[in-house]
Amino acid sequence: MDLMEMFLISLGAAVVVYYGVKLLLFSRMFFPKLWFPMSNSFFTSMGEWAVVTGASEGIGRAYAFMLAEHGMNVVIMSRTKENLDQVAKEIGDTTGQRVKVIVTDFIQENVFSEIEDQLKDLNIGVLVNNVGILPSFIPCKFLESAELDQTITKVINCNVKTMAKMCKIILPGMENRGRGVIVNISSGIASIPFPLYTLYAASKVFVERFSQGLQAEYKDKGVIIQAVAPFGVSTRMAAFQKTNMVMLSPEIFVKYxxxxxxxxxxxxxxxxxxxxxxxxxTIPLKVLYAESVLRMMQDYVKKKTAQKKWNK
Structure with a gap:
């Protein structure tokens, strides 16, 4: 056996081992309870309070309920007091846990000093950075967005700045106590550069990279930091589409x-x-970026939106 043949055999074996390990790691995702077990007291062991942004409906509301059901008191934050008060009452009546309401508009510039004052005395074990906005409900090209300057500011303030600022406020306490959980909600469309959702997808890429960097920095401190990137969840942002195998309800998605x-x-x-x-x-980007595919995407969203309005 000559040297080249030995090299090729060794290279082939290395490739088989590499992809075998990747396949094994991927297969774990089908059995999360087996591979990633958590005790019943996991969340309460992190701290007394959980903080959830964008908690008046959808995924944020589902996280607030779930954490309260696991024994945590919750701080719920959003810009609509009426909706927050209703959620707070439902959580209190259902779980018996304390609920603190903070009304704030994360699109605005100077809201975080007041938030920090309201949170400073709480033992916060879980932070869920869920709040986010979609620049345009109907997908469109970047320059076609209405009021583009204001849209850029709103998306950066809500989807990017808020997450970093909330981590700045809450992470020091977790580091000092040596425990805590931060969940930052990204989006499945951030997996690739995504035309027609360019600004939104880019903001969610920031969420993922920021989360992954923070986890590398603070994992040894006992803090879990994770980006969660859902695809279809039946929320206002998805026009409350009918749930199915792919389009999950917020409650089911959060549970999973x-x-x-x-x-x-x-x-x-x-x-x-x-x-x-x-x-x-795995889909070639040339296929996804074809003009015909982009038009089909726009037409699909328009159709779903129109059906929802008609059904109402």
Missing amino acids: SMQYLKAGDKTNGSVCHIVLGWLLQ
Whole structure:
């Protein structure tokens, strides 16, 4: 056997081992309870309070309920007091846990000093950075966005700045106590550069990279930091589409996603969304970026929006 033949055999064996390990690691995602178990007291062991931004509806509301059901008191934050008060009452009546309401508009510039004052005396074990906005409900090219200057500011303030500022406020306490959980909500479309959602997808890439960097910095301090990147969840942002195998309800998605909390610094949150993420990255970008495909995407969203309005 000559040297070249030995090299090729060794290279082939290395490739087989590499992809075998990757396949084994991927297969764990189908059995999260087995591979990433959590005790019943996991969340309460992190601290007394959980903070959830964008908690008046959708994914944020579902996280607030779930954490309260696990024995935590919750701080819920959003800009609509009436909705927050209703959620607070429902959580209190259902779980018996304390609920603190903070009304704030994360689109605005100078809101964080007041938030920090209201949170400073709380033992916060969990932070869920969920609040976010979509620049345009109907997907469109960047320059076609209405009021583009204001839209850029709103998206950066809400989707990017808020997450970093909330971590700045809450992470020091977690570091000092040597425990805590931060969940930052990204989006499945951040998996690739995504035309027609360019600004939104880019803001969610920041969420993922920021989360992964923070986890590398603070993992040894006992703090879990994870980006959660869902695809279809039936919320206002998705026009409250009918739930199915892919389009999950907020409650079901949150229940699934929390099973992956120990699975690494990023997860798509459910088996079907993990598979979708893998499939999306296997499709050639030239196909996704074809003008006909982009038009089909726009028409699909317009149709779904029109159906929802008609049904109402």
